[in-house]
Amino acid sequence: MTALAVHDLVPDTLRSWWSYAGYYPGKDIYSLFCEHVVEHPGRVAVIDDDRELTYRDLAIYVSRLAGAFVEAGIQPGEVIAVQLPSGWHAVALDLAAAAIGAVVLPYPLGRGRRDTLTLLGRSCAAAVVIPCKVGGTAYDQILEEIRPQLPYLRVVVIAGIRGANSLEDWLTNGPPLRGQRHVASSAPARILVSSGSEADPKMIIYSHDALAGGRGAFIGGLHDVHAPMRNLFLVPLASSFGSSGTAVTIARHGGTLIVQSRFDAGLALELIEAHRPYLVFGVPTMYQMMLDHPRMNQVDTSSLRAVVAGGSRVDPATVAACRERFRTEFINCYGSADGVNCTTDLRSAPAAVHSAVGVPNPQVAAIRIVGDDGRDMAEGEVGEIWGLGPMSPMCYVDPEFDQKYRAQDGWVRTGDLGYLDKQGFLHVVGRRNEIIIRGGRNLSPVEVELLLAQHPAVKQVACVGIADPRMGERMCACVSLRDGQAPPTLSQLTQYLVDTHGLEPVKLPELLQIFDTLPLSAAGKIDKRWLRDQVSSTPQSPASNAPTEPEPTGERR
Known part of the structure; x- marks a missing residue:
C-alpha cells in the first residue's frame, strides 16, 4: 500500500470552528x-459531448x-x-x-x-x-x-x-x-495541480x-x-x-x-x-x-x-x-x-x-496583504496576498513547497501582489515573479496588458520580461490581432498607451512580437512561459524610447 503522506497545516482549532459554524457540511x-x-x-x-446522465x-x-x-x-x-x-x-x-x-x-x-x-x-x-x-x-x-x-x-x-x-x-x-x-x-x-512559476508542477492536497x-x-x-x-x-x-x-x-x-x-x-x-x-x-x-x-x-x-x-x-x-x-x-x-x-x-x-476582484468572503478564504517584513500592509498599500479559510488546502505533496508557500497557522502565500481599498475590495496588480525589473525599476506587465487589450487592433495580449545584459530585463508585448486589422508598429502601440491612457513612458514596452494566436496552457491560460522562450530565441532590438541607463529608484511594489 502506498497511502499519500498528508499533514494538515491549518490548526485543528480552526478546522473545528469552521465545522461548528456550519461552513463544512460534515460529510x-x-x-x-x-x-x-x-x-x-x-x-x-x-x-457532455456524448450524452446526458x-x-x-x-x-x-x-x-x-x-x-x-x-x-x-x-x-x-x-x-x-x-x-x-x-x-x-x-x-x-x-x-x-x-x-x-x-x-x-x-x-x-x-x-x-x-x-x-x-x-x-x-x-x-x-x-x-x-x-x-x-x-x-x-x-x-x-x-x-x-x-x-x-x-x-x-x-x-x-x-x-x-x-x-x-x-x-x-x-x-x-x-x-x-x-x-x-x-x-x-x-x-x-490533489490540484498548478505549474505556477515552478519548473515542476505543484500538487496541492x-x-x-x-x-x-x-x-x-x-x-x-x-x-x-x-x-x-x-x-x-x-x-x-x-x-x-x-x-x-x-x-x-x-x-x-x-x-x-x-x-x-x-x-x-x-x-x-x-x-x-x-x-x-x-x-x-x-x-x-x-x-x-x-x-x-x-x-x-x-x-x-x-x-x-x-x-x-x-x-x-x-x-x-x-x-x-x-x-x-x-x-x-x-x-x-x-x-x-x-x-x-x-x-x-x-x-x-x-x-x-x-x-477589483471582490470583497473577501470569510466562509471561503480571508485575505491579508503582507509586506516583505511580514507585517500587514495598510489600506491601499501593495504587498503579497495571503489567504486562509474553510477552502484552505491541507498541504503540498512536496514538503519543500510547504516551506515556500505556507506561513504560520496555515496561511497560503500566493506570490501575487495586491492591495485592499477602503471599501474592502481586493485589487490584484500582478505576480511577484512576473514583475519585470528593468534598470532597477519594477514594472507590472498586467497594467500594460489591460491597457493594450483595449486597442482596436488587439485581440490577445501578454507582456513578458526578456533578459537583457544592460538593463536586466526588457518588456516585450506579445499580441494577436483582430480579423482584418493591420499590424500596428511598436511606436503606434506605445503612442496609444501614452496618448489614450496616459501611461508613463518608463512603463512602455520596448519590444513587440505579433503572433497569429497566443498559445494556451492546458488550463486555458495564455502560456507566458512558451512566449518568453519563443521571444528570447528571436533577435530583438529595443525601441528608441527605451531607457538606456538603470534607474536607481529603490522602488518596491
Whole structure:
C-alpha cells in the first residue's frame, strides 16, 4: 500500500470552528452525492459531448468503478491519477475515488511525458486512468515508456480500448461497491495541480471539507435562483477552476454540470442555447473567442445569470462586451490551486469588476496583504496576498513547497501582489515573479496588458520580461490581432498607451512580437512561459524610447 503522506497545516482549532459554524457540511463527497441520488434520482447530473446522465445512472457507474478499484487492491489514502477529457467519465472517476477513500489526482490533457512522470512519481500514484489516444498524442505509449520509472504504479486503466483493463469494461462489468465504507470528511480527497512559476508542477492536497465546504460556499454564493444549479464549465474539470465541477456542482449542491471535452467557441455557444445554464465558468480568452464567433449575436443567452471569469486579469473592454452581448452580469474571480479565492458578485458595479476582484468572503478564504517584513500592509498599500479559510488546502505533496508557500497557522502565500481599498475590495496588480525589473525599476506587465487589450487592433495580449545584459530585463508585448486589422508598429502601440491612457513612458514596452494566436496552457491560460522562450530565441532590438541607463529608484511594489 502506498497511502499519500498528508499533514494538515491549518490548526485543528480552526478546522473545528469552521465545522461548528456550519461552513463544512460534515460529510464526504460521495455521501453528499448519494443523498442527491435518493432525493432526485431522475435529475440530469452531467451533460457532455456524448450524452446526458441522470443521478441514478451516474450512481450505477460510480458504484461499478469503485468496486473495480477495490477489487484491484486500491486502498483508502492511495492516489488514483486521471488524465481524461472533461465528461461524465471524469466525473464518475472523481466520485468513485471519493467512495473508497482514495485521493484523485486529475491532470489535463496536454501534459506530456515529463509532467506525467513527475506527477505520478512524486504522488506515488497506485492507479492511473488515461485515454488510449487523443488527437495525435498516444497517451498509452507515453505511459508504457515511463512505467519502469514508476515503482508504485500497480493499476493502469485505459479509455478507448477493448479488454479487461479498459475503462469501458470497468464501467460495464465492474462489481458494484459492497458494504458501507466510512470516509472522514477531513480526509484528503483531491490533489490540484498548478505549474505556477515552478519548473515542476505543484500538487496541492484538499480535503472533502475544503472542496465541498469552502469551494462549495464560493459557487453557492453566485447562485441566486430558486432552482437547481446548472453550471457550464468551459475550463477543464482537471484544472483548479474545474475542481468545482464534481465536488461542488454535483456532490454539494445537487445541480447539473455541463461540459465539453475540448473548448470550442461555437460549441460553447450551442451548449448555452441548448442546455440553458445559469452560470458559465471560463477564462477571459475563452469569452473573447466566443464574442468574436459569427454566431454570437444569434444565440439565446436569456438563461444566464452571469459569466464567471478567472485564471487571469480581464480588461474593461471585455467586461463591457460580455455584459452587452451575453446580456448578463460579469463576475470577476481571483483564485489559485494553492488555496485562495475572492470574487465579485451580481451586485458589484461595473467599475468594481474592472478594477477589483471582490470583497473577501470569510466562509471561503480571508485575505491579508503582507509586506516583505511580514507585517500587514495598510489600506491601499501593495504587498503579497495571503489567504486562509474553510477552502484552505491541507498541504503540498512536496514538503519543500510547504516551506515556500505556507506561513504560520496555515496561511497560503500566493506570490501575487495586491492591495485592499477602503471599501474592502481586493485589487490584484500582478505576480511577484512576473514583475519585470528593468534598470532597477519594477514594472507590472498586467497594467500594460489591460491597457493594450483595449486597442482596436488587439485581440490577445501578454507582456513578458526578456533578459537583457544592460538593463536586466526588457518588456516585450506579445499580441494577436483582430480579423482584418493591420499590424500596428511598436511606436503606434506605445503612442496609444501614452496618448489614450496616459501611461508613463518608463512603463512602455520596448519590444513587440505579433503572433497569429497566443498559445494556451492546458488550463486555458495564455502560456507566458512558451512566449518568453519563443521571444528570447528571436533577435530583438529595443525601441528608441527605451531607457538606456538603470534607474536607481529603490522602488518596491
